[in-house]
Amino acid sequence: xxxxxxxxxxxxxxxxxxxxxxxxxxxxxxxxxxxxxxxxxxxxxxxxxxxxxxxxxxxxxxxxxxx
Amino acid sequence: xxxxxxxxxxxxxxxxxxxxxxxxxxxxxxxxxxxxxxxxxxxxxxxxxxxxxxxxxxxxxxxxxxxxxxxxxxxxxxxxxxxxxxxxxxxxxxxxxxxxxxxxxxxxxxxxxxxxxxxxxxxxxxxxxxxxxxxxxxxxxxxxxxxxxxxxxxxxxxxxxxxxxxxxxxxxxxxxxxxxxxxxxxxxxxxxxxxxxxxxxxxxxxxxxxxxxxxxxxxxxxxxxxxxxxxxxxxxxxxxxxxxxxxxxxxxxxxxxxxxxxxxxxxxxxxxxxxxxxxxxxxxxxxxxxxxxxxxxxxxxxxxxxxxxxxxxxxxxxxxxxxxxxxxxxxxxxxxxxxxxxxxxxxxxxxxxxxxxxxxxxxxxxxxxxxxxxxxxxxxxxxxxxxxxxxxxxxxxxxxxxxxxxxxxxxxxxxxxxxxxxxxxxxxxxxxxxxxxxxxxxxxxxxxxxxxxxxxxxxxxxxxxxxxxxxxxxxxxxxxxxxxxxxxxxxxxxxxxxxxxxxxxxxxxxxxxxxxxxxxxxx
Numbered sequence: 001x002x003x004x005x006x007x008x009x010x011x012x013x014x015x016x017x018x019x020x021x022x023x024x025x026x027x028x029x030x031x032x033x034x035x036x037x038x039x040x041x042x043x044x045x046x047x048x049x050x051x052x053x054x055x056x057x058x059x060x061x062x063x064x065x066x067x
Numbered sequence: 068x069x070x071x072x073x074x075x076x077x078x079x080x081x082x083x084x085x086x087x088x089x090x091x092x093x094x095x096x097x098x099x100x101x102x103x104x105x106x107x108x109x110x111x112x113x114x115x116x117x118x119x120x121x122x123x124x125x126x127x128x129x130x131x132x133x134x135x136x137x138x139x140x141x142x143x144x145x146x147x148x149x150x151x152x153x154x155x156x157x158x159x160x161x162x163x164x165x166x167x168x169x170x171x172x173x174x175x176x177x178x179x180x181x182x183x184x185x186x187x188x189x190x191x192x193x194x195x196x197x198x199x200x201x202x203x204x205x206x207x208x209x210x211x212x213x214x215x216x217x218x219x220x221x222x223x224x225x226x227x228x229x230x231x232x233x234x235x236x237x238x239x240x241x242x243x244x245x246x247x248x249x250x251x252x253x254x255x256x257x258x259x260x261x262x263x264x265x266x267x268x269x270x271x272x273x274x275x276x277x278x279x280x281x282x283x284x285x286x287x288x289x290x291x292x293x294x295x296x297x298x299x300x301x302x303x304x305x306x307x308x309x310x311x312x313x314x315x316x317x318x319x320x321x322x323x324x325x326x327x328x329x330x331x332x333x334x335x336x337x338x339x340x341x342x343x344x345x346x347x348x349x350x351x352x353x354x355x356x357x358x359x360x361x362x363x364x365x366x367x368x369x370x371x372x373x374x375x376x377x378x379x380x381x382x383x384x385x386x387x388x389x390x391x392x393x394x395x396x397x398x399x400x401x402x403x404x405x406x407x408x409x410x411x412x413x414x415x416x417x418x419x420x421x422x423x424x425x426x427x428x429x430x431x432x433x434x435x436x437x438x439x440x441x442x443x444x445x446x447x448x449x450x451x452x453x454x455x456x457x458x459x460x461x462x463x464x465x466x467x468x469x470x471x472x473x474x475x476x477x478x479x480x481x482x483x484x485x486x487x488x489x490x491x492x493x494x495x496x497x498x499x500x501x502x503x504x505x506x507x508x509x510x511x512x513x514x515x516x517x518x519x520x521x522x523x524x525x526x527x528x529x530x531x532x533x534x535x536x537x538x539x540x541x542x543x544x545x546x547x548x549x550x551x552x553x554x555x556x557x558x559x560x561x562x563x564x565x566x567x568x569x570x571x572x573x574x575x576x577x578x579x580x581x582x583x584x585x586x587x588x589x590x
Contacts, residue, residue: 038495039458041495042458042491042492042495042497043458043462045488045491046455046458046459046475046488048486049474049475049478049486049488050471050474050475052486053474053478053486057474057477058217058470058473058474058477060083061081061083061216061217061218061477062216062218062220063081063082063092063166063167063216063218063220063222064092064165064166064167064220064222065165065220065221065222065296065297066079066164066165066167066214066220066221066222066223066295066296067079067125067164067165067223067295067296
């Protein structure tokens, strides 16, 4: 194989909305009310997952080596 | 000369049991296996379908007797065999491997199909959980499709690829340096799209990492080897080919992560199929040997942009290494004298867009995702999980040492239902899909049409009372005074095209065997 050189193509960067979290998925979503609601629901879902898992989840999550 | 890249995935699931403190993970796993088997009528009176362990040789090494492990071969009693195993009408095997429920997909030819079969496995296991819960309402079993437990244990998501015997012996047995210069650098660097992501570290080499690309990298310790539970190798050398050894070999890979994202899984399998085919057709001509493949594996996991030392003195980023494979694959795809892997254009398209996306991705030293102009995050598990964890920790002061992050990491892989984070992300359109639901649904009860899995699955579906043993390469029928074995040594035979009409015309397995014999005589 021949040596490959990278030529960075100019990519138009999407602006990250500062009103929401600074990461890509939110950045790629234009923050419509519907999407803001979706992310709010996701945050609630995550809180619910943590609550259901309980404090001992990690300690109890003991597996054996797989083959 | 390359052979079709028949592929299968063996996924070991983590298991958690609540409400029945006396039930061990092993027994809970067997409970799931049998709940499903009963529901399918495979534990009815008169059905006694045993998994045939006769072709499993985990202690034989492709490199010869010197590497063979000497241990007592375990004998599994019939009752134990039935407790552990069920062969399914879709051609898959669901069983208990040590204390893990394991779902082995049927053999597929295309990456798209094997990912769909793997996803169908998630649905089937969810069904098994529901059945178990109905039988014992105060017992709650939860399954996780991941590879680490944060207590120092790891379990596998193994891949199996059909290889041409001569190419396999040339590259893996007689001249292993060939595989070190071709396949190993690909496998070491493919984790930049195939990694499932993990909070923290479990190996000294990555101890400073708050977050890693791969779940398994910390546990890999050798380039070649027979082991799977310690000293795990990049290339597993088990001599257990499950096919006609005069023509075929099985490449058994144990270094991969369990993928939830369809896109990551599709690219992992599809790109590996193409690279293997290029190796068999002697199309890879650049020596990309890494100076220390195991060290590089951990290095990539800790930092996907780190520079890797090659044996010839060069240093390349994982992305550069992957670009080289992609460019060769693009050239290879133009060859007219090769039966290319199904969907090669789509695989190359996804491969290119993912590498381009990673090239422009900007991640801070604290693992915040600064820029993702090409939307690669929804395509890959390690990035989607990182995005989620960042979202959570940013609201908690930005720390990485929160216990909740590890809980979320594990719950990302929960396939049992309501608490599955990946499922939630996917349902909200935050994970990019390759499949549609119909692709997955058809493999819940139907085998892939284009491999021997079709024959196996149809035997289970049509004649469960007559099958007395079964495995990847044989189906055995109990005909009273005589047992009849149908060998399935060619993974590309027994397909829907070959045998569908035989199953339609036969009322029982005796008729089926007669039809097979008369067709063979007519040829």
